[in-house]
Amino acid sequence: MTDTAALARRFVETLQTRDWEAWAALMTVDVVYEMPQTRERIAGREGYLEFNRTYPGEWELTPYVVIGDGTQAVVWFTWRLDGSEAGDAQAFFEFDGAGLITKVTDFWPEPYDPPARPEGLIERW
Template sequence: MGENVVKLFWEYIHNADFDSLNELISDDASIWLPNTKEVFKGKRKYIEFNKKYPDRWYVDLEKLYVCGETVISVAKIFNSENTASFYVTSFFKVNNNLIEEIVEYWGDNGEPPKWRLHEKLSERY
């Protein structure tokens, strides 16, 4: 069941339907962003953060894993012009069909360092 909650979460984010997140997130949820050392205490602040975030963003949900009460997702997030994109690995704690906690790790989606390509240590795909 937690898997369906997380799929719906990403669908709402993709559609910028942030008010609908109210039905998925518990009132006192904590959403952690370790990359920026932030925590959003309560769904109201997290939803407001999403509403105010600059630009329009879309989601390609690439992977979803269920591990007990934890659902792990990997998603590519990209802007409306497709000029910027990121990968986010998210750990959702779901209880009674409500998200109680999210921990999100964000990473840039960009070019590899030239030295690795030059030394043929990696290949572009």
């Protein structure tokens, strides 16, 4: 059985440290990332990697509750942007049979207008 809680924690830790190679290795090539509050979707690991590499500001993530079962996990984490703005959010993870992440859905505290991103990176619905 896959330890999805440990993998979800590793996902947040490698994202926080910007260890892009280790972070990308946790996901399938066709991973899907969604943020319902901003109605944004990214299909594919390369686009998701670019999204995070180019996200504006200096951000920090600190997980404090991580729960997982055989195919899913959730992380409740605090975030901080540019050393001042802060809040809580949750990320829900789905895994394939090999223990790779196939989908990440982030829920932030409230709807907001996303920052400008490179053309063609994000699909809005």
